[in-house]
Amino acid sequence: MQRIRISPDPIDPAAELEAFTRKSAGSGAIVSFTGQVRSSSPGGKVVKLHLQSHPVLTQSAICDAFTDSPVLSSATDWRVVHRTGDIPAGETIVLVAAAADHRRAAFEAADFMMDYLKTEAIFWKKEICEQTSAWIEPRAQDYADRSRWDNHGR
Amino acid sequence: MQRIRISPDPIDPAAELEAFTRKSAGSGAIVSFTGQVRSSSPGGKVVKLHLQSHPVLTQSAICDAFTDSPVLSSATDWRVVHRTGDIPAGETIVLVAAAADHRRAAFEAADFMMDYLKTEAIFWKKEICEQTSAWIEPRAQDYADRSRWDNHGR
Amino acid sequence: MLISYYGRLADSIGMAQEECALPGGIATAGALRGWLAERRGGYADLTDAKIRIAADDRFVEDVADIANAAQIAFLPPVGGG
Amino acid sequence: MLISYYGRLADSIGMAQEECALPGGIATAGALRGWLAERRGGYADLTDAKIRIAADDRFVEDVADIANAAQIAFLPPVGGG
Numbered sequence: 490m491q492r493i494r495i496s497p498d499p500i501d502p503a504a505e506l507e508a509f510t511r512k513s514a515g516s517g518a519i520v521s522f523t524g525q526v527r528s529s530s531p532g533g534k535v536v537k538l539h540l541q542s543h544p545v546l547t548q549s550a551i552c553d554a555f556t557d558s559p560v561l562s563s564a565t566d567w568r569v570v571h572r573t574g575d576i577p578a579g580e581t582i583v584l585v586a587a588a589a590d591h592r593r594a595a596f597e598a599a600d601f602m603m604d605y606l607k608t609e610a611i612f613w614k615k616e617i618c619e620q621t622s623a624w625i626e627p628r629a630q631d632y633a634d635r636s637r638w639d640n641h642g643r
Numbered sequence: 644m645q646r647i648r649i650s651p652d653p654i655d656p657a658a659e660l661e662a663f664t665r666k667s668a669g670s671g672a673i674v675s676f677t678g679q680v681r682s683s684s685p686g687g688k689v690v691k692l693h694l695q696s697h698p699v700l701t702q703s704a705i706c707d708a709f710t711d712s713p714v715l716s717s718a719t720d721w722r723v724v725h726r727t728g729d730i731p732a733g734e735t736i737v738l739v740a741a742a743a744d745h746r747r748a749a750f751e752a753a754d755f756m757m758d759y760l761k762t763e764a765i766f767w768k769k770e771i772c773e774q775t776s777a778w779i780e781p782r783a784q785d786y787a788d789r790s791r792w793d794n795h796g797r
Numbered sequence: 798m799l800i801s802y803y804g805r806l807a808d809s810i811g812m813a814q815e816e817c818a819l820p821g822g823i824a825t826a827g828a829l830r831g832w833l834a835e836r837r838g839g840y841a842d843l844t845d846a847k848i849r850i851a852a853d854d855r856f857v858e859d860v861a862d863i864a865n866a867a868q869i870a871f872l873p874p875v876g877g878g
Numbered sequence: 879m880l881i882s883y884y885g886r887l888a889d890s891i892g893m894a895q896e897e898c899a900l901p902g903g904i905a906t907a908g909a910l911r912g913w914l915a916e917r918r919g920g921y922a923d924l925t926d927a928k929i930r931i932a933a934d935d936r937f938v939e940d941v942a943d944i945a946n947a948a949q950i951a952f953l954p955p956v957g958g959g
């Protein structure tokens with residue numbers, strides 16, 4: 490079982506959900522999140538994102554954070570698939586999925602994983618628009634979302 | 644576009660997500676929830692659920708509640724697929740999906756739809772276990788989850 | 798008039814639907830509850846205020862005139878999806 | 879020693895990787911920052927404390943001895959997935 494996959498290959502969200510759901514039959518609740526490259530941004534019309542990861546640290550940091558998380562301990566299973574490299578507008582950057590016995594735990598697990606990925610995961614992101622391009626850092630909202638989990642389960 | 648589908652046909656969550664994602668390309672964020680018949684319950688090992696809906700009121704009440712919802716007004720699109728009739732353990736009862744520009748809105752939309760479906764939607768549910776069978780009403784937790792939305796956006 | 802019993806009501810009454818001819822004095826949804834409940838055992842549940850009534854696919858209050866409805870549905874508290 | 883520059887550092891420095899032979903006096907991660915930054919333009923960013931350093935795929939503090947590392951990575955603040 491490979492819970493975390495980071496690769497430049499295109500992501501097929503339906504195929505990922507199908508494989509995950511088949512493995513999790515009987516869990517009761519499965520939540521998936523699919524993040525796509527938005528076609529417009531403050532910089533203009535987006536052509537593509539360039540996502541860079543570290544060949545070792547990106548995966549190991551996600552693994553450490555998720556394995557130790559009290560939020561994910563309520564999930565029966567979870568999955569992260571993250572694309573890197575050049576990703577055209579409209580295509581999928583990330584898919585996370587979580588299974589749990591009850592829906593609240595499944596929602597929280599997926600929500601937590603995304604908040605982590607958006608703020609702490611080791612990715613560098615360059616947005617290439619028609620006229621400009623720029624390296625992007627997390628929005629203030631992303632950090633606020635992430636901080637919701639700081640006292641979870643304590 | 645048929646946002647709400649209630650039918651005794653088996654649900655293929657991956658196919659539903661695929662169709663929804665194709666329509667929503669560029670939205671940025673898509674959340675899906677899949678609810679399956681759990682294989683065990685306080686009544687014992689579950690054989691199947693029997694879900695009954697009303698031929699007119701079930702769909703119209705969901706449509707009214709969701710169309711008027713401030714939570715769903717932040718979503719660019721949403722979908723409800725609900726199975727009725729006899730549903731064997733492990734199979735999918737319900738799939739909801741929500742698309743939005745940002746992930747928080749997509750998560751909240753899917754979460755809200757499920758809380759509504761679990762408490763207010765017009766379904767009657769009988770759990771058929773190996774030894775016993777019983778009509779099921781929402782858990783106290785379901786009502787508590789639902790009440791989280793009462794003041795949303797006001 | 799076609800009367801439908803949903804959820805656990807179909808089990809307690811022993812059928813999901815029946816065709817009834819209403820006697821002249823029974824004109825409101827509330828009166829229909831009482832008339833059905835008095836007819837025979839298993840129908841007592843119908844007088845529970847938690848059981849809602851729909852006439853021709855619309856929810857109605859007990860005071861509503863249902864004498865001309867083609868279909869009446871008795872709906873127990875919902876169980877969630 | 880293979881030195882890698884991630885994210886916006888590769889743009890400001892003009893390359894993603896380079897092979898460097900460290901002079902004798904440069905033994906810690908912090909000293910490496912200063913030595914690289916002094917060599918030529920574009921490297922000034924490396925002295926920013928927000929730029930983290932990994933030696934052989936492990937994060938290290940500025941005081942860490944990196945003289946025997948095979949690979950050093952300079953990692954600017956992450957951008958999120």
